[in-house]
Amino acid sequence: MAIFKGRSFILFPNNEVSSINIFENLIKNNGGKIIEYEHDITNASPDINYGYSHIIGLVNDSYLTLNNNKYEIYENNLLLNEMDLNKRKLWEFVKKNNITLVNISSVSFWLKVKKILINQDNIITITKDPGLHLEEISTSDSCNQSTSECETDIGDIINELVKCNSGSSKNLNSNLNNADNVGEVSSSGTLHGLKNEVIPQYNNEIEEDNKSISASSLARNTNGNELLIKTLDKLSKIHTIRGDEFRSRGYKLAKISVSKYPHKIKSAKEAQEKIPHIGASIAKKIETLLKTGKLPGLEIASKLESRKEYFSSCYGIGPVTAENWDSLQINSLNEALKRFPKIFQHDWSILFGWKYYEDWNKKIPRSECVKHMQIIKEELKLLDDSIECEIQGSFRRNRALCGDIDILFYKKECDDISDLYVVLEMLAIKLYKKKYIKCFLQLSKNINLVFDNEIQTTLQKAGISNNEFRSISLTNRPKLFLGAKLSTTIPEFDTSLYTINPEIDVKLHSEDKYMSSSVQANSVSHALEEYPCRRIDFFICKWSEIGASKLHYTGSGEFNREVRKIAISKGMKLTQHGLYQNDILLESFNEKRIFDLLDIPFIEPPDRQELKF
DNA sequence: CATCTT
DNA sequence: AAGATG
Numbered sequence: 001m002a003i004f005k006g007r008s009f010i011l012f013p014n015n016e017v018s019s020i021n022i023f024e025n026l027i028k029n030n031g032g033k034i035i036e037y038e039h040d041i042t043n044a045s046p047d048i049n050y051g052y053s054h055i056i057g058l059v060n061d062s063y064l065t066l067n068n069n070k071y072e073i074y075e076n077n078l079l080l081n082e083m084d085l086n087k088r089k090l091w092e093f094v095k096k097n098n099i100t101l102v103n104i105s106s107v108s109f110w111l112k113v114k115k116i117l118i119n120q121d122n123i124i125t126i127t128k129d130p131g132l133h134l135e136e137i138s139t140s141d142s143c144n145q146s147t148s149e150c151e152t153d154i155g156d157i158i159n160e161l162v163k164c165n166s167g168s169s170k171n172l173n174s175n176l177n178n179a180d181n182v183g184e185v186s187s188s189g190t191l192h193g194l195k196n197e198v199i200p201q202y203n204n205e206i207e208e209d210n211k212s213i214s215a216s217s218l219a220r221n222t223n224g225n226e227l228l229i230k231t232l233d234k235l236s237k238i239h240t241i242r243g244d245e246f247r248s249r250g251y252k253l254a255k256i257s258v259s260k261y262p263h264k265i266k267s268a269k270e271a272q273e274k275i276p277h278i279g280a281s282i283a284k285k286i287e288t289l290l291k292t293g294k295l296p297g298l299e300i301a302s303k304l305e306s307r308k309e310y311f312s313s314c315y316g317i318g319p320v321t322a323e324n325w326d327s328l329q330i331n332s333l334n335e336a337l338k339r340f341p342k343i344f345q346h347d348w349s350i351l352f353g354w355k356y357y358e359d360w361n362k363k364i365p366r367s368e369c370v371k372h373m374q375i376i377k378e379e380l381k382l383l384d385d386s387i388e389c390e391i392q393g394s395f396r397r398n399r400a401l402c403g404d405i406d407i408l409f410y411k412k413e414c415d416d417i418s419d420l421y422v423v424l425e426m427l428a429i430k431l432y433k434k435k436y437i438k439c440f441l442q443l444s445k446n447i448n449l450v451f452d453n454e455i456q457t458t459l460q461k462a463g464i465s466n467n468e469f470r471s472i473s474l475t476n477r478p479k480l481f482l483g484a485k486l487s488t489t490i491p492e493f494d495t496s497l498y499t500i501n502p503e504i505d506v507k508l509h510s511e512d513k514y515m516s517s518s519v520q521a522n523s524v525s526h527a528l529e530e531y532p533c534r535r536i537d538f539f540i541c542k543w544s545e546i547g548a549s550k551l552h553y554t555g556s557g558e559f560n561r562e563v564r565k566i567a568i569s570k571g572m573k574l575t576q577h578g579l580y581q582n583d584i585l586l587e588s589f590n591e592k593r594i595f596d597l598l599d600i601p602f603i604e605p606p607d608r609q610e611l612k613f
Numbered sequence: 614c615a616t617c618t619t
Numbered sequence: 620a621a622g623a624t625g
Binding site for chain 3: 614615616617618619
């Protein structure tokens with residue numbers, strides 16, 4: 001199908017060869033043209049009526065920020081530093097002629113819906129960078145310190161990783177044998193967001209990919225340092241995934257500098273002396289890289305990284321368990337289940353994390369959040385008209401896509417949590433019986449009554465015996481964690497609005513698929529697009545604590561931590577229950593007043609991503 | 614104590 | 620950061 005016929009595309013930036021190449025091929029295979037050089041444009045004269053409207057600029061998602069629902073790109077951001085001269089010229093052209101810019105993963109979405117859709121959800125505006133400039137970082141003293149610190153540390157980390165994984169050559173071999181599995185995960189990881197950044201595997205596959213890259217793109221980087229550049233890029237990405245932005249940036253800067261260096265690097269000494277951002281530690285790596293052609297531990301490190309990622313992307317599995325399974329060379333949930341059935345029997349909610357693994361790793365469009373809210377509100381109205389509810393979390397922060405749906409319930413002038421919980425439990429059970437709610441993640445006496453069966457069948461499916469001592473909370477809680485799914489029979493269901501999904505899905509290993517809900521769904525019908533199961537949290541708060549509660553549940557988590565730090569620095573304590581000083585409540589009802597007492601200006605929810613004072 | 618929630 | 624849950 002040639003849905004891109006008559007269209008031309010410019011891809012930005014151009015250094016991320018392995019991921020961009022996928023999109024280049026998708027475009028070419030569907031009748032589109034790729035513009036590589038300025039003369040590609042000047043040769044093709046603009047359309048008399050529509051000018052350059054046949055040209056679309058595509059930007060790699062990792063260079064974008066989401067601001068008030070809209071994608072933005074910062075002019076001075078890494079993007080410019082990632083581009084070579086040809087691409088910079090094209091970038092100037094795009095700016096001058098107001099060429100439409102969209103995020104690159106729209107391409108896969110367009111192929112899915114079989115048409116090109118450009119709207120508020122994927123269009124990008126260019127803005128001035130309010131943050132740090134690369135130049136500032138690289139020339140300031142403080143940064144030089146942090147980069148050199150970074151280098152010694154990463155060396156240690158890699159060494160440790162090698163140590164704990166190459167104790168025997170057997171281990172190394174089993175790692176290599178499992179390359180296929182792990183590769184499957186990382187190659188299908190999403191391009192959007194740090195957590196799921198693709199780590200290209202450093203193996204023959206990549207080499208083959210390079211052969212198929214068009215001659216023009218090959219011509220770009222031929223200073224003979226491709227291996228170094230690729231390795232530095234990989235080191236940078238590993239640290240991004242670990243959440244270590246500083247180290248990641250150290251390697252990224254080194255990578256960019258090496259890319260710009262016009263000669264083939266002959267020795268580590270040469271690199272350290274002549275190229276900026278290369279200190280003793282990176283030089284050492286360059287040395288081994290030049291000598292042996294590879295960096296011991298790197299492949300292992302990235303594989304470990306993606307395996308850990310794979311496990312902890314499952315609800316109920318945290319960093320400790322993921323680390324444990326990782327070090328035991330466990331490659332799949334199924335393997336873990338066979339070795340530790342007790343864990344799954346006790347923490348049965350992991351089985352639902354597994355069942356909905358792929359669904360729960362998908363983002364939810366705002367429009368869908370609203371539909372969930374309608375269903376819940378309608379049912380609540382029948383039970384108790386006086387209880388109100390609002391979506392908090394990323395939805396209140398105005399994100400276009402939300403990770404889950406956080407709903408806060410409260411009742412005017414009511415401070416009795418138990419009272420509210422009773423209604424909420426009834427609400428949840430009714431919605432479960434209506435098959436809107438698919439699963440509960442904790443049990444109360446009443447929830448167990450309706451849900452126990454489902455847990456038992458799920459345990460059976462996993463091949464483990466029932467746990468007679470399943471723990472059931474007897475107290476009335478302030479929260480309920482759920483999985484819920486919109487039915488396709490909802491009248492106003494509209495597939496074209498439903499998913500602007502800028503992600504390549506996080507996928508289960510093939511041997512883990514048998515527990516997944518999507519397996520059954522897919523086998524029933526391919527034509528019928530089903531909604532994914534979504535994570536929904538019900539939270540209850542006292543009327544007197546509604547301000548503190550909203551502040552807490554609106555987040556972001558990072559923002560909360562920063563505000564709470566400020567509270568501490570002023571001798572106060574901030575929780576979801578209120579702002580305290582010496583255990584005396586200062587304020588909990590009025591959200592704005594909490595900001596006042598902390599002496600910070602009120603920050604609107606959309607700006608509560610992170611705080612930088 | 615690990616995991617989850619923001 | 621702080622709290623709830625099993």
